[in-house]
Amino acid sequence: MKCVLFYHAFISCWNNGNAHFLRGYARELAALGHEVVVFEPTDGWSRLNAIREIGGEAIQDVGRLFPGISVRRYDAALDFDEALDGADLVIVHEWNSPDVIEQVGRRRAHGAPYTLLFHDTHHRVITAPDELAQFDLDAFDGVLAFGEVLRQIYMKLGWANRAYTWHEAADVALYHPLSDVERAEDLVWIGNWGDGERSAELNEFLVEPVAELNLHASVYGVRYSDGALHTIRTAGIRYGGWLPAHRAPVAFAGARATIHVPRGPYVRLLPGIPTIRVFEALACGIPLVSAPWSDAEELFPDGAYLTAAHGADMSRKLRAVLDDRELSSALVATGLRAVLERHTCRHRAQQLVGIVEAIRASGTSSQPLRYIGASA
Numbered sequence: 423m424k425c426v427l428f429y430h431a432f433i434s435c436w437n438n439g440n441a442h443f444l445r446g447y448a449r450e451l452a453a454l455g456h457e458v459v460v461f462e463p464t465d466g467w468s469r470l471n472a473i474r475e476i477g478g479e480a481i482q483d484v485g486r487l488f489p490g491i492s493v494r495r496y497d498a499a500l501d502f503d504e505a506l507d508g509a510d511l512v513i514v515h516e517w518n519s520p521d522v523i524e525q526v527g528r529r530r531a532h533g534a535p536y537t538l539l540f541h542d543t544h545h546r547v548i549t550a551p552d553e554l555a556q557f558d559l560d561a562f563d564g565v566l567a568f569g570e571v572l573r574q575i576y577m578k579l580g581w582a583n584r585a586y587t588w589h590e591a592a593d594v595a596l597y598h599p600l601s602d603v604e605r606a607e608d609l610v611w612i613g614n615w616g617d618g619e620r621s622a623e624l625n626e627f628l629v630e631p632v633a634e635l636n637l638h639a640s641v642y643g644v645r646y647s648d649g650a651l652h653t654i655r656t657a658g659i660r661y662g663g664w665l666p667a668h669r670a671p672v673a674f675a676g677a678r679a680t681i682h683v684p685r686g687p688y689v690r691l692l693p694g695i696p697t698i699r700v701f702e703a704l705a706c707g708i709p710l711v712s713a714p715w716s717d718a719e720e721l722f723p724d725g726a727y728l729t730a731a732h733g734a735d736m737s738r739k740l741r742a743v744l745d746d747r748e749l750s751s752a753l754v755a756t757g758l759r760a761v762l763e764r765h766t767c768r769h770r771a772q773q774l775v776g777i778v779e780a781i782r783a784s785g786t787s788s789q790p791l792r793y794i795g796a797s798a
Contacts, residue, residue, distance in 0.1 A: 423510035423778070424457045426536075428526065430517040431468035432460045432493050433481045435667040437614055437644050438468040439698050440515065440543050442667045445488055446593025446767030447774065452490045454771060461505060463519075464495040475644070475664050487596070487668055502529065509536040511778055513566070516542045520556040531561035537778050543568045543590070547575055548691045563781050566774075569695030570719050586777050589721065590698050591765040592705035596668055599707030599758070603675035608637040608744055610677035610708075612670055612699060615646040620685050625653065626733035627683050627713040633657040634737050637744075642673060674706035678750070679743045681736070682712035682727070694718030700727070701765055704757035709743045709750045711736060721765065726757040 427448065435441035444460075452458045462469070472481060485493065496505070502525045506512065514526055523540075530538045540562045546554050559565075565581055566588040567573040576585035611628055615621070632639045633656075641654060642665035654661055665673060674680060680703050684696070693716040700722075703710045710727035713736070728743070730736035743750050 423775075424508050425451055425459070425511045425513070426506060426509040427458065427460045427513045427515075428518050428522055429460060429462055429515045431466050432462045433484050434466070434469040434472040436468045436472035436475065436664060439667075440517075440590075441468075442593060442597075442698050442702065443543075443590040443767065443770075444515075445484070445667075446591065446595070447771045448491050449488055449593065449595060450766075450768045450771035451774070453768070454775070458490075459492045459494065459505075461494050461496055461500075464497050471644075472664070472666075483666070483668060502526065506534060506536065509534075511539070512536045513539045513541050514562075516540065516544060516546065516554070516557070520558070523557045523559070527558055527561040530563075537564075537781050538562050539564050539566050539777075541566045541568075541588075542572060542576075545692055547572065547579075564777070566777075569692055571692050571694055584781075587719075588770065588773065588777070589695075589719075589765070590701060591767050591770045592701040592761050593767045594705055594762065597671050597702050597705040599754075600671055600675035603672060605676060605678050606638075607640055607677040608635075609639040609679050609681070609740065610673050611639070611641045611681055611683075612643060612665060612673060612702075613641070613683065614643040615650045616685070617645070620683060621650070623683050623686070623713055624650075627730065627736045628681060629653055629657045629659070630733050631737040631740055632659055635741060635744075637740070640673070640677070642670075670702055671706050674703060674708045677708060679709045679711065679740060681740075682710055682715075684713060684715045689715050694721075696721065701761060703727075704765075705761045707754045707758050709753040710757065711739045711743060722760050723756060725752060726760050727753060 429444055431438045431441060432444060448458050448460060506526065506529060512526060514523055526538065530536065538561065540559055542565060564584040564586060565576045566586055567576055568588060568590055570587045573585045573587045609632060640660040640662050642662040644664045646661065651661055682700055696715065700710065704726060712727055712729050714729060714731060728739045730739050
């Protein structure tokens with residue numbers, strides 16, 4: 423197949439956690455013998471912020487890490503007929519502009535033979551439905567939802583058997599244990615502070631336990647306010663700034679434990695959907711202790727990570743992981759095995775191919791139906 427993917431950023435992962443999975447499944451589609459072309463806007467906010475923060479070197483690295491994938495930047499003058507010429511599969515991510523979604527959908531509605539899928543990896547369908555209502559999805563053949571609870575929402579919006587659960591996963595070509603890196607730190611956390619939507623949780627599950635246990639810890643990410651930086655530095659935590667995603671395995675390898683602090687909307691409204699950080703940590707072989715979240719889909723077996731009920735419990739469990747080598751080794755082995763057996767980007771690429779084949783076999787791919795999509 424010729425696979426044409428429209429994402430708001432491929433080369434840059436600045437405030438763009440989707441980059442890991444996008445890059446990984448694109449790599450695996452190419453490895454399966456498919457042609458992969460990725461379109462990203464020249465003025466995309468993720469790319470421009472990455473260049474502004476650390477320059478172009480990290481972006482140049484990414485191009486070298488994914489040979490065989492054609493990445494094309496576009497502006498308002500993009501010729502969509504040319505971009506979509508010969509496409510068998512087109513995937514449009516939900517962070518694209520309404521105009522891009524309309525342009526691609528309109529050609530599908532007028533008989534373009536490709537299978538057209540909408541990739542939703544966010545909570546906006548619940549928390550900001552007016553934003554998603556700007557998108558005209560009538561001509562799309564299906565939705566790829568990054569969790570079962572999100573798929574159920576699309577089904578209620580009228581997508582019936584055209585919504586598919588398609589979880590993120592680990593790109594194990596990059597994310598894997600690095601035994602030659604010295605574990606010089608007790609704890610590392612990789613994540614963005616954001617707009618304050620989880621400040622209380624970060625204080626409870628990260629800042630306070632590190633201070634209480636007097637751990638040697640580092641955090642990486644973007645959108646840290648002056649107040650957030652003051653908070654973590656007062657706790658003795660080193661702030662490492664933005665860490666490009668492909669450099670995360672080295673950071674994980676250099677620490678003895680990590681934590682997961684999910685954002686409130688996912689915990690409350692989208693249970694069962696882990697962030698990409700869970701897949702990354704388990705793939706890299708670092709013990710993980712998580713703030714509460716519901717693994718409603720049973721993605722991970724018992725013993726893949728520990729869950730802390732509250733801040734004091736986080737302190738206890740971090741102490742146990744750091745002091746008990748047997749416990750630490752068991753967590754690493756169980757978590758890594760779970761990823762390798764079920765949650766790699768190769769698994770998801772194969773699942774995607776199966777979804778496309780099922781849509782085509784249904785006889786509707788070349789004659790798109792009218793759906794009451796997210797724009798209803």
